[in-house]
Amino acid sequence: xxxxxxxxxxxxxxxxxxxxxxxxxxxxxxxxxxxxxxxxxxxxxxxxxxxxxxxxxxxxxxxxxxxxxxxxxxxxxxxxxxxxxxxxxxxxxxxxxxxxxxxxxxxxxxxxxxxxxxxxxxxxxxxxxxxxxxxxxxxxxxxxxxxxxxxxxxxxxxxxxxxxxxxxxxxxxxxxxxxxxxxxxxxxxxxxxxxxxxxxxxxxxxxxxxxxxxxxxxxxxxxxxxxxxxxxxxxxxxxxxxxxxxxxxxxxxxxxxxxxxxxxxxxxxxxxxxxxxxxxxxx
Ligand code: SF4
Ligand code: SF4
Numbered sequence: 001x002x003x004x005x006x007x008x009x010x011x012x013x014x015x016x017x018x019x020x021x022x023x024x025x026x027x028x029x030x031x032x033x034x035x036x037x038x039x040x041x042x043x044x045x046x047x048x049x050x051x052x053x054x055x056x057x058x059x060x061x062x063x064x065x066x067x068x069x070x071x072x073x074x075x076x077x078x079x080x081x082x083x084x085x086x087x088x089x090x091x092x093x094x095x096x097x098x099x100x101x102x103x104x105x106x107x108x109x110x111x112x113x114x115x116x117x118x119x120x121x122x123x124x125x126x127x128x129x130x131x132x133x134x135x136x137x138x139x140x141x142x143x144x145x146x147x148x149x150x151x152x153x154x155x156x157x158x159x160x161x162x163x164x165x166x167x168x169x170x171x172x173x174x175x176x177x178x179x180x181x182x183x184x185x186x187x188x189x190x191x192x193x194x195x196x197x198x199x200x201x202x203x204x205x206x207x208x209x210x211x212x213x214x215x216x217x218x219x220x221x222x223x224x225x226x227x228x229x230x231x232x233x234x235x236x237x238x239x240x241x242x243x244x245x246x247x248x249x250x251x252x253x254x255x256x257x258x259x260x261x262x263x264x265x266x267x268x269x270x271x272x273x274x275x276x277x278x279x280x281x282x283x
Contacts, residue, residue, distance in 0.1 A: 002163045003276060004182040005216075006206075008198025010041070010169035012188045013218030013242065016252065018166040019047040020259050024269035026131035027259070031161035034129075036136035037150045037178040038168045039122060045136060046255045050129035058124050058137065058152045060101040060145050061116040065092040069113035076105035076114060097142060122149045126156065133161070147177040154178075162273075171205040179206070184276050185213040186239070192223035196230055203234065212283055214276070216240040239275045240268065 005018040015038070022034040036044040063076075063085060070092055077087040084098035085105050096119050106114045121143040126135045137153040139146055146168065154177075157163045167178035167185075179185050185206050189199040199215065206213045214237040217227060221244040231238050242248070242258070251261040258265045 001161075002157060002165065002182045002184075003273075004165040004167050004179040004185045004211075005188060006167040006175055006179055006185055006202060007169050007188040008171060008200075008202035009194070012169075012190050012195065012198075013216075014038070014169065014188045015044050015047065015166055016218065016242075016258065017186065017188055017216055017240070018164050019044050020257050020265065021269045021272060022132045022164045023048070023130065023257055024259050024266045025162055025273060027266060028270055031133075032131075033133035033135070033156065033158060033161055033163045034166065035153050035156060035163060036134075036166045037153055037174075038166050039137040039139045039146050039149045039153070039174070040168060042136045042138055042166075044166050045125075045134070047257045048129040048132060048134055049255075050127040050132075050134035052125045052127040052134075054126045056124050057120050058122045058149050059118040059120050060099075060148045061103070062096045062099045062101060062119045063094050063105050063114045064117040065094060066113050066115070067092065069111045071111050071113075073110060075108050075110065079104050079108050097144065101145065101148065121145045124149070124152055133158075146174040150174060150177045154181075157181075171201050176205070176209070179209065179211060182211055184280055185211050186216050186272075186276070187213055188216045188218055189227055190219050190223065191217055191221070191225070191227045193226060195223065196226045199227060199230070203236065212280060214239045214279060216242070216272070218242050219244040237275075237279060239279075240272045 025032040036042040072089045074087045076085045086093045122139040135156045137149040168174040189195040220241045
């Protein structure tokens with residue numbers, strides 16, 4: 001079972017919901033793994049406080065040019081869609097930061113002047129937190145290959161346990177890489193006009209990917225009914241509503257999970273998991 005928790009914009013409560021869901025399931029005796037794929041700003045560790053057992057560098061292949069073999073034909077620069085390699089008569093410049101590791105320039109070079117070398121883009125960490133298997137990716141400053149780092153973290157997915165993916169916000173390549181292959185996506189939003197706008201974008205993306213999904217509303221009470229009305233109109237299930245509660249906010253600011261501060265919430269998160277299972281069975 002792979003459940004991705006995503007949202008059209010950052011700061012809606014994705015990490016709150018994914019970490020609390022993971023911890024509630026672990027306390028209930030389920031085998032569960034939390035993978036923080038919000039690689040540009042991972043913060044699940046603040047709440048789960050894992051014991052990190054392994055840290056590894058994540059690298060991607062980038063081109064390296066042997067100028068002695070280069071004939072200056074210019075084919076590599078003409079091919080690259082990211083302007084990451086530029087050739088002139090006397091030189092070939094590689095901008096590793098811009099390279100998307102497609103391998104095209106290596107394949108097209110007629111004189112075999114280009115080979116691949118590894119470049120570090122970030123770090124992957126794995127460990128455990130009170131029964132929850134934990135993984136996270138952290139992109140290096142200036143690195144752009146978020147999808148490659150996410151793919152590395154997703155290699156940890158285990159088929160026989162519950163995997164919860166904390167996806168990056170938005171609707172671009174990183175979030176698509178994170179949610180692809182999921183059995184279910186929970187879209188988290190806030191009940192405000194901004195929340196609705198970003199939810200609509202996220203729903204459009206998930207529908208294109210043809211993954212079953214539902215909505216969770218965080219900080220309920222701060223805005224209006226537009227999200228609920230939209231979900232009714234679009235026939236989208238709202239599986240969880242977390243109120244705008246001062247006690248939750250104060251504990252959040254101290255890195256304390258809802259299910260630790262208010263243990264009654266464990267049942268709500270277990271019910272969320274049951275409802276996700278029911279929705280999947282009814283498909
Ligand atoms: S590997 Fe692809 S993206 Fe990178 S420089 Fe070569 S053609 Fe451009
Ligand atoms: S394709 Fe190869 S030979 Fe042609 S300019 Fe690029 S590195 Fe040089």
